[in-house]
Amino acid sequence: MHKQTQVFLSIISLLGFSALAQEAITDTIKKNNPTHLDEVVVTGQIESQSLRRSIQNVRVITRKDIDQLAANNLGDVLNQYINITVMPSGTTGRSTVSMFGLDALYFKILIDNIPIVNEAGLGNNIDLSQINLNDVERIEIIEGSMGVTHGANAVSGILNIITKKSSRNEWEIKTTVQEETVNTEYGLFKEGRHIQALQLGHTINENWYVSVNANRNDFQGYLGNKQGQDYSVNDGLRGYNWLPKEQFMTNALVSYQKNDFRLFYRFEMMDEKVDYYNSQVQTLFNTDLGSYRASDDNRYFTDRFYHHLNGTGKLFSQLNYNVSVSHQKQQREVESFIYRIWQDQEVNNLKEKDQSMEVLYSTGTLSNFFKSKTANLQIGYELVNNNGFSVVQEAGSTFTGIRKRIENYDAFASSEINLSDRFSVRPGFRYSFQSQFDNQYAASLGFRQLLSHDIQVRGSVGKSFRTPTFEELYQKMIFPGHYFSGNENLTPETSISYEISARKTHYFPSGLMMSNNLVVSYMDIKDRITTALTGFTPDNVPMYEAINISKYNMWNVSTTNQIQYKNLNVSLGATLVGVSQLIDSGDLRSNDEYLYSLNLNTSVSYKVPKWSTTFAAYYKYNGKAREYQSDGNEYVLTTVQATNWLDASVAKSFLKNKALNVQLGARNLLDITNVTRTGNTQTGSHAASTNVMLAYGRSYYLKLVYNLNF
Structure with missing residues (x-):
């Protein structure tokens, strides 16, 4: 057993002994501050419960936070989050997330507890600019290993977007227009960022609710020192520093609720177009035009559809069930063409599919097996069927489409045991049957200790795994002088993480509230995948291949603090992260x-x-x-x-x-x-x-x- 695990279990034992010796918590604070303590969270929980009683250290971004930031997509929100770095790219139009020095492959993003598809995977490496926030009620974030409840690739944490599914009003109609400059560049149609949105919600009766949302985000790009599409001098200044992008997103929801039964169906569709203008300008000639200027340009089209059917209720008047079924697909197509600059003309247009991922997904849980407040047991399953496609560049600079199916079938169990009113523990285990790799498992143990004066102590230890991506397995780029290849024999990375936190909330007779939270965490990842030198071709070209060779260690100390007094709200956060990485590329x-x-x-x-x-x-x-x-x-x-x-x-x-x-x-x-x-x-x-x-x-x-x- 790891020494860190032994220390962790010793802490749990000491806190448990202390908890059994203490009196029950008074309800004075709850009476004075019911809203704060009754905030309900669902992510990572066996059953929905108040934030205060959650064993997981859940952080909530409210609808109010989203509105105050004028956020249109997920990247606008997370750019202000303390432990998350948003990594935008002006050359690709994508924005991804980095946490604790780990990229987006280790962080899982979900909508209503269902991982979101992208053209290269499921739940990971999500383009934040493609996640619209129109119908979002709140966002819940849990840092650290979440492999037991959310499976593969939930290594550094998870983010769960909770959408709106009911309303107190009979009708809700909301229209939004947002105009934004891009640095000093702005024009009604040619420059800047232009956003329009329409939201419709209707409560048909006490059981039925429907909603429809539509959003258009038109980002006209950022020129900076570049000269745009129609610049014809070959000096590297043609094009944009940040590529123009236009998105259309729609979603619809039908929700039914009666007594303990709830059923909802949510549909989402996204269309995105990104324009790429080559900085290199050629001088060409033909008999009709004579000498003319042209460039090799591209357009990238990304489409996504998302279906999610969820049902919750009771079996045999006691067991709580929660079952979701989802069908999702995202694909990217590339249109290449020659743009004749002086003639404003496109020729030789060719549109081909570049990448796609289609997923059949289902997850479900059963809980509340015991008629007792002392213990709760949850058992569940997860079924994932990924059908991926990618165009790769084989030897001889030939392009080939590769289609592969990757599946996993998981079973998991988690229990919450209340040893006293103040002390609870939560063990969990997941076993994953993999079609491409050796079978994997995840395990976790967490605790929550409520001390006097509303001091909350939480801790967890978790083992998780990350499976190789489609690109790491099958991607190839082989052309004269270059040899880069994926590796179908890769094995999943494994990780173990530890976290302990303490939260103290002060309430004063004047109405002042102060909340302080301190978190210390550690993570160790083995068999990290790195592109490494594995040999030479007969022509003496270095061969680089993805292999399991590197390792990663991280420790983090962070604190978040909040002050609320009447109409004033102040927050302050700080985090110190230390990262040790051994990167071994063979040579x-x-x-x-x-x-x-x-x-x-x-x-x-x-x-x-x-x-x-x-x-x-x-x-x-x-x-x-x-x-x-x-x-x-x-x-x-x-x-x-x-x-x-x-x-x-x-x-x-x-x-x-x-x-x-x-x-x-x-x-x-x-x-x-x-x-x-x-x-x-x-x-x-x-x-x-x-x-x-x-x-x-x-x-x-x-x-x-x-x-x-x-």
């Missing part, structure tokens, strides 16, 4: 020293009821980030300079019943664009510096929302 090997990063965030909001106005500001400090990168000869320790992010807004309501809301705000007030990455070799010599494109600078927005409820 090169990095240093595995611990590299540290400090991040801070704070937010302030103040509501003036007399004016129906709310002022809000959000600040985040991303400390220096260091990591080893290969320069071809050795691993270089690179440093990305610290950045400061500041957003601010003011929102005011007008008309009767505050039907019209006007919000004026600014993102990235400190005007962050590119930051410098410098490097030093492992022998201490200086390497060249480069620029990392993080954002497109300061932007302003105006958002108008009209609500008609009756």
Whole structure:
């Protein structure tokens, strides 16, 4: 047994002994602050319960938080989250998440507890800009290993988006128009960001509720020092620094509820178009046009549909069941063409499917086996059928489509045992039958200790696994002088993580509330997948292949603090992360020293009821980030300079019943664009510096929302 596990179990034993010796908690705080303590969470729970009694350390982003940020997609929200770094790319149009130095392959994103598909996987490596927030009620985040309840790839944490499924009003109609500059670039049709949304909700009767949502997000790209589509000089300035992107998203919901039975069906569809303009301009000739300027351009089309049917209720008047069935598909097509710049003409258009993933998914649980408040048992299953497709570049620069099916069938069990009113433990286990790999398992043990003065102590230890992605298994890029290949013989990565946290909430007679939370965590990942040198071709070209060779260790100390007093809300967070990575590419090997990063965030909001106005500001400090990168000869320790992010807004309501809301705000007030990455070799010599494109600078927005409820 790991020494860390033995220490962890000893802590649980001591806290359990202390809990049995203490008196029951009084209900004074609950009477004085019912809203705060009755906030219900569902992610990672056996049954829905208050945040205070949850054994998992759940963090909630409310609808109010989303609105104050004027967030249209998930990336707009998470950019201010303390332990999450949003990684945008102007060259691909994608935004992904990084947590504790681990990329999006280790973090799982779900909608109503169902992992979301993308063209290369399920639940992981999600493009945050493709997740619309129109019908979102709240977002729940749990950091650390969640392999027992959520299966493969829930290594660094999970994010669960809870959608709206009922309303107190008979009709709800909401229209939104949002206009936003992109740095200094703005025009009604040619530049900037233009968002329109329509939401309709209808409570038919006490049992039935339906809703429909539609959203258009038109991002016209960011030129910066580039000259756009019609620039015809071959000096590298044609195109955009951030690619133009247009998205259409719609979803619909039908919900039925009667007594203990609830059934809902949710459908979602997304269409996205990203335009790529090549910076290289050619001079060509034909008999009709003579000499003309042209460039090889592309368009990327991404489509997604999502079906989710969920039913919850009781069996035999006691057992609680929760069953979901989902069918999802996302695919990307690439249209290549020659653009004749002077003639504004496209020729030789060719549209082909590049990647796709189609998933049949089902999960279900049974709980409440015992008529007792002391113990609860949950058993469940998860069935996943992934049908993936990707175009790969074989030897001889030939392109071939590869289609593979990957399946897993999982069974899991989790129990919550209340040893006293103050102390609960939760063991869990999952076994996964894999079609592509050896069978895997996940295990966890968590506890919650409620001390006097409303001090809450939580802890967990969990073992999880990450399965290789479709690209890591099957991708190939083989052309003269280059040989990069996936590996069908890869094995899943395994991890173990530990977390302990303490929360204290103070309530004062004046109405002031102060909440403080401290979390310490540690993670160890083995058999990490790395692209490494595995040999040479007969032509002496280095062959790079994905293999299980590297390792990763992380420890983290973070604190979040909140103050509420009447109409004032202040939060402050800080996290210190240390990461040790051994990257071994076969011919090169990095240093595995611990590299540290400090991040801070704070937010302030103040509501003036007399004016129906709310002022809000959000600040985040991303400390220096260091990591080893290969320069071809050795691993270089690179440093990305610290950045400061500041957003601010003011929102005011007008008309009767505050039907019209006007919000004026600014993102990235400190005007962050590119930051410098410098490097030093492992022998201490200086390497060249480069620029990392993080954002497109300061932007302003105006958002108008009209609500008609009756």
